[in-house]
Amino acid sequence: MSVTRELAAYLIGSRPDQIPSDVRHEARRAILNYIGCAVGGSREDAVQIALKVLTPFSGERTARVLGRSERLDPLQTSLLNGISSHVLDYDDTTPSNYIHPTSPAASALFAYACTMPVTGADLSHALVLGIEVQTRIGDATYPAHYEAGWHSTGSIGVFGAAAAIGKLLGLPLQNMIWALGLAATQSAGLREMFGSMGKAFHPGRSAQSGYMGALLAQAGFTSGEYGIEGPRGFASVTARQFDLPRITRDFGSDFGLRRNTYKPFPCGIVIHPTIDACIQIHREKKITPRDVRAVHLKVAPLVLDLCSKRDIGKGLEGKFSVYHAAAIGLVRGRGGIAEFTDATVNDPDIKRVREALTVAVADPSIAEDEVIAEVTLASGERVVKHVEHAIGNLARPMSDGELEDKFRDQAAPALGAQRANELIALCWSIDQLADCRMLIEATAPAP
Amino acid sequence: MSVTRELAAYLIGSRPDQIPSDVRHEARRAILNYIGCAVGGSREDAVQIALKVLTPFSGERTARVLGRSERLDPLQTSLLNGISSHVLDYDDTTPSNYIHPTSPAASALFAYACTMPVTGADLSHALVLGIEVQTRIGDATYPAHYEAGWHSTGSIGVFGAAAAIGKLLGLPLQNMIWALGLAATQSAGLREMFGSMGKAFHPGRSAQSGYMGALLAQAGFTSGEYGIEGPRGFASVTARQFDLPRITRDFGSDFGLRRNTYKPFPCGIVIHPTIDACIQIHREKKITPRDVRAVHLKVAPLVLDLCSKRDIGKGLEGKFSVYHAAAIGLVRGRGGIAEFTDATVNDPDIKRVREALTVAVADPSIAEDEVIAEVTLASGERVVKHVEHAIGNLARPMSDGELEDKFRDQAAPALGAQRANELIALCWSIDQLADCRMLIEATAPAP
Numbered sequence: 001m002s003v004t005r006e007l008a009a010y011l012i013g014s015r016p017d018q019i020p021s022d023v024r025h026e027a028r029r030a031i032l033n034y035i036g037c038a039v040g041g042s043r044e045d046a047v048q049i050a051l052k053v054l055t056p057f058s059g060e061r062t063a064r065v066l067g068r069s070e071r072l073d074p075l076q077t078s079l080l081n082g083i084s085s086h087v088l089d090y091d092d093t094t095p096s097n098y099i100h101p102t103s104p105a106a107s108a109l110f111a112y113a114c115t116m117p118v119t120g121a122d123l124s125h126a127l128v129l130g131i132e133v134q135t136r137i138g139d140a141t142y143p144a145h146y147e148a149g150w151h152s153t154g155s156i157g158v159f160g161a162a163a164a165i166g167k168l169l170g171l172p173l174q175n176m177i178w179a180l181g182l183a184a185t186q187s188a189g190l191r192e193m194f195g196s197m198g199k200a201f202h203p204g205r206s207a208q209s210g211y212m213g214a215l216l217a218q219a220g221f222t223s224g225e226y227g228i229e230g231p232r233g234f235a236s237v238t239a240r241q242f243d244l245p246r247i248t249r250d251f252g253s254d255f256g257l258r259r260n261t262y263k264p265f266p267c268g269i270v271i272h273p274t275i276d277a278c279i280q281i282h283r284e285k286k287i288t289p290r291d292v293r294a295v296h297l298k299v300a301p302l303v304l305d306l307c308s309k310r311d312i313g314k315g316l317e318g319k320f321s322v323y324h325a326a327a328i329g330l331v332r333g334r335g336g337i338a339e340f341t342d343a344t345v346n347d348p349d350i351k352r353v354r355e356a357l358t359v360a361v362a363d364p365s366i367a368e369d370e371v372i373a374e375v376t377l378a379s380g381e382r383v384v385k386h387v388e389h390a391i392g393n394l395a396r397p398m399s400d401g402e403l404e405d406k407f408r409d410q411a412a413p414a415l416g417a418q419r420a421n422e423l424i425a426l427c428w429s430i431d432q433l434a435d436c437r438m439l440i441e442a443t444a445p446a447p
Numbered sequence: 448m449s450v451t452r453e454l455a456a457y458l459i460g461s462r463p464d465q466i467p468s469d470v471r472h473e474a475r476r477a478i479l480n481y482i483g484c485a486v487g488g489s490r491e492d493a494v495q496i497a498l499k500v501l502t503p504f505s506g507e508r509t510a511r512v513l514g515r516s517e518r519l520d521p522l523q524t525s526l527l528n529g530i531s532s533h534v535l536d537y538d539d540t541t542p543s544n545y546i547h548p549t550s551p552a553a554s555a556l557f558a559y560a561c562t563m564p565v566t567g568a569d570l571s572h573a574l575v576l577g578i579e580v581q582t583r584i585g586d587a588t589y590p591a592h593y594e595a596g597w598h599s600t601g602s603i604g605v606f607g608a609a610a611a612i613g614k615l616l617g618l619p620l621q622n623m624i625w626a627l628g629l630a631a632t633q634s635a636g637l638r639e640m641f642g643s644m645g646k647a648f649h650p651g652r653s654a655q656s657g658y659m660g661a662l663l664a665q666a667g668f669t670s671g672e673y674g675i676e677g678p679r680g681f682a683s684v685t686a687r688q689f690d691l692p693r694i695t696r697d698f699g700s701d702f703g704l705r706r707n708t709y710k711p712f713p714c715g716i717v718i719h720p721t722i723d724a725c726i727q728i729h730r731e732k733k734i735t736p737r738d739v740r741a742v743h744l745k746v747a748p749l750v751l752d753l754c755s756k757r758d759i760g761k762g763l764e765g766k767f768s769v770y771h772a773a774a775i776g777l778v779r780g781r782g783g784i785a786e787f788t789d790a791t792v793n794d795p796d797i798k799r800v801r802e803a804l805t806v807a808v809a810d811p812s813i814a815e816d817e818v819i820a821e822v823t824l825a826s827g828e829r830v831v832k833h834v835e836h837a838i839g840n841l842a843r844p845m846s847d848g849e850l851e852d853k854f855r856d857q858a859a860p861a862l863g864a865q866r867a868n869e870l871i872a873l874c875w876s877i878d879q880l881a882d883c884r885m886l887i888e889a890t891a892p893a894p
Contacts, residue, residue, distance in 0.1 A: 149679035232596035
């Protein structure tokens with residue numbers, strides 16, 4: 001058996017009742033997190049521009065763009081959903097391969113599910129499989145593929161979208177092989193785009209390309225039979241080293257979703273431990289801005305390589321400043337969307353802590369998900385908080401309640417608190433939904 | 448100056464009057480050859496399937512698919528044009544990098560030109576630039592990029608489409624840089640697809656992706672600034688070795704179109720010398736099938752590696768049989784579309800020469816574009832023809848008249864002889880056309 005064929009055979013044979021309940025719950029968490037990110041990102045410039053440019057190139061407008069009043073055809077909607085759900089860099093991450101796996105697969109699935117009744121259980125099952133394909137191909141080609149410069153959320157995400165849509169289409173084996181082959185030959189996305197809208201374009205285009213590949217394959221458009229493992233196939237063309245047997249090992253018992261994580265803060269991951277520690281101090285000591293006299297951080301050296309800017313004026317810059325991280329944690333006791341706006345960056349209380357009171361020292365003995373934060377209070381008291389694993393890591397996953405808080409932070413400004421809560425309930429109950437359109441329509445802003 | 452910026456600056460600064468007349472004539476030849484291939488391929492299964500699948504996903508249907516009665520939106524039409532013009536493996540080739548350069552750029556241009564009046568001179572100029580971009584990036588990354596397994600007609604063609612459409616859109620410098628960046632990050636296409644419909648999909652998808660990238664860039668969708676040369680950009684991600692200065696050297700004096708070639712026969716290029724020699728013998732000796740008693744070919748070893756099947760039943764197999772090549776040349780005196788049908792492969796006269804009378808011997812002293820063919824006639828006469836460079840090579844380019852014959856061979860079955868000739872005249876006169884739609888509409892089949 002070839003890898004592509006064996007993978008296709010697993011996909012077409014998988015039944016919902018074979019997915020363990022913990023994995024199904026993780027899929028619900030992934031969906032909750034994804035919908036929140038898509039709604040939260042749906043007003044960003046990259047989305048607005050793409051929507052304006054692509055609307056004239058849409059077929060019948062049957063598929064709602066998540067979080068928006070507009071509809072496009074489902075292929076164009078899958079592209080838009082991919083952009084909005086990734087543009088804030090707030091979506092999920094599989095640490096073993098750095099893929100943000102939900103966006104490419106779910107962006108295609110939620111577009112497809114606008115066009116006909118799809119049960120929540122079927123969509124969730126297809127998402128599990130789409131993420132499974134990405135995780136397996138990602139793990140088999142990591143780190144060589146990523147280090148070569150590929151943004152694997154795009155270049156591997158395309159397989160997830162093709163597999164997920166192919167599953168909902170009920171493709172037979174040969175057609176699923178072609179769908180994976182057409183995904184392979186559309187694999188794209190360069191890390192050179194980081195810092196531009198091109199980054200968020202990647203999961204969008206991969207969702208659309210995978211979806212289109214599955215449709216073409218269904219109709220008999222052929223691809224090579226060995227799209228992944230062939231001598232001129234995906235693995236050997238895009239990675240110097242790879243471990244193909246990982247793609248097909250332990251089907252049905254090992255699930256990539258179990259190793260997926262969710263970002264608690266919409267900013268560079270290396271400053272998460274600092275925010276985490278400072279929020280804890282804020283809560284324990286009920287700190288007000290004037291209580292802070294001095295902050296001393298011991299961080300991993302990489303933190304100062306990437307995030308040592310202190311004199312900043314833009315929200316986007318705040319996402320990559322360890323000093324800003326300390327300030328928002330101590331002053332606000334949170335690190336949500338509102339803490340990375342231009343206004344917050346220029347808030348005098350935040351500026352004071354960031355610019356005048358905080359010192360950060362690189363210490364090679366500190367790990368990248370670790371920090372030791374020492375805060376001296378106006379009373380003279382010194383508070384030390386040692387975070388060994390930042391919240392959101394696999395070792396300390398976000399709780400369901402924390403995911404809900406994150407969701408509200410993103411969705412409530414657009415939908416209001418009540419509708420945000422209703423949407424949360426719909427995400428948790430997805431396995432009972434007879435038609436996912438109920439959930440999709442609930443993301444629309446009030447008319 | 449960075450490579451991407453310098454290339455973008457050249458593109459936006461180029462004026463039609465700066466293109467030398469020989470290059471403009473080569474552009475006309477490329478267009479004639481391209482239109483013939485697109486019309487000739489427009490009934491193939493890959494086109495039919497893609498058209499059927501993608502029609503529901505089309506915006507306003509303003510752009511005619513070349514050679515067909517259907518229209519789609521211009522982005523979808525660019526994809527279809529790319530498939531039809533490449534599907535017969537009959538389009539042009541730049542031997543220095545193995546790119547088939549006209550299909551990706553022209554497929555986008557002829558779709559765009561359906562949506563508003565574009566003069567033939569402007570379209571031709573944009574095509575020269577699109578091909579220039581592909582040739583320069585192709586030469587700079589050859590052979591490493593191609594040997595890695597990339598089908599550069601797709602993976603580099605996307606730059607040509609973005610540049611050509613960006614030129615017609617009149618993009619300013621910054622937006623042209625983004626268009627090239629969005630092309631880079633959509634670069635895709637694996638050689639593993641060879642032998643499947645996926646191969647013809649590549650120039651189509653690259654035309655569509657480049658076109659879309661240019662539209663997004665026009666509207667302010669940003670990409671990285673160094674899409675080609677950056678540390679995680681196109682060149683370093685997709686090629687182990689490359690020569691970036693080649694991309695920007697001798698702008699305006701060196702033109703890739705001068706090194707472009709046209710296939711005289713719709714089959715594997717290594718059997719072209721044999722067809723060429725046998726056609727010459729057929730013509731000189733006015734051979735009828737019964738005149739042939741024996742054929743002895745001295746060919747390059749690669750020819751027998753790739754094309755040594757003799758016992759064949761399908762037209763497609765005939766494209767890769769050196770024995771079939773000899774038979775059609777001697778019996779028919781031509782090697783057009785009709786010589787690679789199932790019917791011709793099973794024609795008794797052709798079978799007899801192919802299966803019973805022809806011997807082929809590998810000789811390492813024979814080059815890949817060379818053959819020595821010795822034919823023994825029924826009269827006992829022995830005729831030897833030594834072709835040192837097969838017709839179609841850079842050393843022996845097809846004449847304008849031969850390109851017209853090739854065009855008729857592809858277009859006349861669909862359009863009739865008279866309309867095919869009218870279309871030829873339109874292609875030659877493209878620089879005088881006030882609106883390219885006149886030419887595009889002339890490719891439509893009779894109602």
